Amino acid sequence: MDWSPLWISLATSVCATAITMVAGLAAAAWRERRQGPGIAVMDAILVLPLVLPPTVLGFLLLLLFGRNGPLGKLLLALGASVVFSWPATVIAASVVAFPLMYVTARAALEQVDRRYYEAARTLGASEWRVLREVAFPLAWPGILAGTILSFARALGEFGATLMLAGDIPGKTETIPLAIYFAVESDEFRRAAAWCAVDIGISILLLGALYYWTHAQGSRRAAWARR
Amino acid sequence: MALEIQIEKRLRAFTLDISFSAAEEPLAILGPSGAGKTMLLRCIAGLERPDRGRIQLNGRSLYDSDQRVQLAPRERRIGMLFQQYALFPHRTVTENIGFGLRALSAAERNPRVTELTKRAHLEGLEARYPGELSGGEQQRAALARALAIEPEALLLDEPLSALDTHLRSQVEILLQETFAKYRRPAILVTHNMEEAYRLCSRLVVLSRGRVAAAGEKETIFRHPPTLEVARLTGCKNFSRARIVADHVVGATDWGCRLRVEQSLARPPAYVGIRAHHIGFAEAAVPGSSAENAFPCRLLNSSETPFRMTLFLRLENGPGDPGAPHLQVEIFKEKWERLRASPEPWHVQLSPESLFLLAE
Numbered sequence: 164m165d166w167s168p169l170w171i172s173l174a175t176s177v178c179a180t181a182i183t184m185v186a187g188l189a190a191a192a193w194r195e196r197r198q199g200p201g202i203a204v205m206d207a208i209l210v211l212p213l214v215l216p217p218t219v220l221g222f223l224l225l226l227l228f229g230r231n232g233p234l235g236k237l238l239l240a241l242g243a244s245v246v247f248s249w250p251a252t253v254i255a256a257s258v259v260a261f262p263l264m265y266v267t268a269r270a271a272l273e274q275v276d277r278r279y280y281e282a283a284r285t286l287g288a289s290e291w292r293v294l295r296e297v298a299f300p301l302a303w304p305g306i307l308a309g310t311i312l313s314f315a316r317a318l319g320e321f322g323a324t325l326m327l328a329g330d331i332p333g334k335t336e337t338i339p340l341a342i343y344f345a346v347e348s349d350e351f352r353r354a355a356a357w358c359a360v361d362i363g364i365s366i367l368l369l370g371a372l373y374y375w376t377h378a379q380g381s382r383r384a385a386w387a388r389r
Numbered sequence: 390m391a392l393e394i395q396i397e398k399r400l401r402a403f404t405l406d407i408s409f410s411a412a413e414e415p416l417a418i419l420g421p422s423g424a425g426k427t428m429l430l431r432c433i434a435g436l437e438r439p440d441r442g443r444i445q446l447n448g449r450s451l452y453d454s455d456q457r458v459q460l461a462p463r464e465r466r467i468g469m470l471f472q473q474y475a476l477f478p479h480r481t482v483t484e485n486i487g488f489g490l491r492a493l494s495a496a497e498r499n500p501r502v503t504e505l506t507k508r509a510h511l512e513g514l515e516a517r518y519p520g521e522l523s524g525g526e527q528q529r530a531a532l533a534r535a536l537a538i539e540p541e542a543l544l545l546d547e548p549l550s551a552l553d554t555h556l557r558s559q560v561e562i563l564l565q566e567t568f569a570k571y572r573r574p575a576i577l578v579t580h581n582m583e584e585a586y587r588l589c590s591r592l593v594v595l596s597r598g599r600v601a602a603a604g605e606k607e608t609i610f611r612h613p614p615t616l617e618v619a620r621l622t623g624c625k626n627f628s629r630a631r632i633v634a635d636h637v638v639g640a641t642d643w644g645c646r647l648r649v650e651q652s653l654a655r656p657p658a659y660v661g662i663r664a665h666h667i668g669f670a671e672a673a674v675p676g677s678s679a680e681n682a683f684p685c686r687l688l689n690s691s692e693t694p695f696r697m698t699l700f701l702r703l704e705n706g707p708g709d710p711g712a713p714h715l716q717v718e719i720f721k722e723k724w725e726r727l728r729a730s731p732e733p734w735h736v737q738l739s740p741e742s743l744f745l746l747a748e
Contacts, residue, residue: 278475281436284462285469286489286538300479 179256187264221326251328271305396442417585420595468540525556657745
C-alpha cells in the first residue's frame with residue numbers, strides 16, 4: 164500500500180496548523196484590544212471561511228492564485244506557481260482552519276480578567292510581554308483547544324484542496340482525497356483502510372485535547388482555570 | 390517628591406474634575422462608591438486617559454493635554470495595588486514579586502525578591518500560587534510586587550475592603566510600616582473613613598467627581614466644611630440652623646437653641662454633631678442649667694458588643710412624633726448607668742462638639 168497520503172496529510176496539517184496558530188493568535192490579540200463599528204465587519208470577514216462551503220473557498224482561492232489572479236501573477240513573475248502543487252494543500256487547509264483558531268483564541272482571551280494585563284503594564288511590561296507572559300498563558304486551555312480543532316479541520320479538508328491543489332498522487336493527494344478517489348475507482352478496501360487511519364488520528368486528537376484541558380492535574384493548571 | 394494632579398474626564402453620570410497634590414505623607418481619597426475614586430487612580434496610573442489636564446510626578450510630565458504627553462503605564466514608575474489583588478494566577482509568589490524586575494540579572498533580582506518576601510512576611514510561601522494563599526497573604530504579595538519596581542508613587546485601590554476584620558488589621562499594620570519607610574507620594578482610595586483616618590495624615594474627600602474637602606485629617610474631621618463632607622466623614626446628626634445671636638444658633642429641626650463655639654464667615658446652613666460626642670447631663674435636677682441640655686425620650690436602640698446606639702426624640706422637638714431627632718453612641722457601662730437613672734433623660738450637645746456647616 165502507498166502510504167504517501169498519510170505523510171502528505173500530516174505535513175499539510177502540521178504546516179497549516181502552525182500558520183493558523185500564528186495568524187489566528189495575532190488576529191485575536193489584535194481584535195481583543197479594539198472596539199468600534201468597523202470591528203464587526205472585520206470579524207465577519209475573518210470568520211467567513213467557517214460558514215462558506217469549501218468549494219466556494221476553493222474557487223475564490225483559484226481566482227486569487229490562478230494564472231490571472233493578483234497573487235498568481237505576482238508568483239508567476241517570481242517564477243513560481245502554486246496551483247496544483249503541495250503548497251496549495253497548505254494554503255487551502257490554512258484558510259479553512261483559520262476561523263476555528265481565531266474564534267476560539269478570541270473567546271479565550273476575552274475570558275482573561277483585564278486587571279492582569281493592567282497589573283503587568285504598571286509593572287513595566289511591554290505589550291508583547293503582556294501577551295506572551297500573561298494573556299497567552301492564562302488563555303492557554305482555549306488556545307490549545309483552538310489549535311487541536313484547527314489541526315483536525317486541516318486534516319479533514321477536501322473541497323478547497325481539490326479545487327486548488329487537485330489530486331496528484333504522491334504530491335497533493337491527502338487522505339480525504341485518497342478516500343474519495345478510491346471509492347470512485349471501486350477500491351473499496353483501500354477506502355476503508357484510509358477511513359480507519361483517519362478515525363484513529365481523530366480519536367488521538369480528541370484524547371489529547373481532553374488530557375490537556377481537563378485531566379492535567381498540575382496545581383498551576385487548576386489555578387489558571389479558576 | 391510630589392505628585393500633582395489636575396484632570397478632567399467626562400464619565401457617564403458626571404464629570405471628574407479634580408485637582409490636588411500629594412507629597413511624601415500618605416493621602417487618603419475618601420468618598421462613597423461611584424464618586425470617581427477608582428477612575429482617578431486609573432488616570433494617574435495611565436490605565437485611563439483624562440480628557441484634559443496635567444499629571445506630574447517629581448517634575449516629570451506623565452500626562453499633559455496641552456503638550457500632548459501621555460506616558461504608557463509601563464513608563465510611569467507608579468506602583469498600583471488593585472482591589473482584588475490581581476496577582477498572576479499562573480505564577481508563584483516569587484515569580485509574581487519578581488515580575489517587574491525583568492531587566493535585572495538573576496544575581497541582582499533574587500536578593501531583592503528575598504528581601505521583599507521577608508518584609509511582606511511571606512517566607513515559606515514562595516512556591517505557592519496565588520489561589521493557594523489567604524486574602525491577606527495575597528494582598529501582601531501584591532504589595533511586595535508593586536514595591537519591587539521601586540515606584541516613585543504608590544496607588545492603593547481599596548486595599549483592605551475585601552479582607553475580613555482580622556486580616557484587615559494585619560495588612561493595615563504592613564501598610565503603616567510601608568508608608569513610614571517609603572516616604573514617597575502614596576494615595577489610598579477608600580470608602581471607609583476609619584481606615585482613611587488610621588492610615589493617612591492628609592485627606593481628600595471626593596463627591597460626584599469633585600473635591601468636596603482637602604487638608605489635614607484632624608481639621609476635616611473636627612470641622613467638616615459642608616453637610617456633604619460631614620456625612621461622608623460619618624456624622625449622623627444634623628439640623629437646619631440660623632444665627633440667633635453671637636455664638637447662638639436656632640436648630641430648626643430640633644426645636645431648640647444651641648450655644649456653639651465655632652463661628653463661620655458665612656451664615657451657616659446646618660448645625661451637626663457626631664453620635665459619639667453626644668453626652669447626657671448626669672444629675673438631671675429640675676431647674677439645673679446644664680448647657681445645651683434638653684429632655685428627651687428613647688424611641689429605639691440597637692446593641693453592638695461594646696456600644697449602644699440610641700435613637701432619641703427631643704421632648705419639645707418638631708416633626709413626626711415617631712421619628713428620632715438624634716442618634717447617640719455610648720459605651721455599655723454608661724448605658725447601664727443611664728438606664729438606672731429616672732426619666733426624662735437630658736441629652737447634652739456640648740458647644741465644643743457642635744459644628745456649623747455651609748450648604
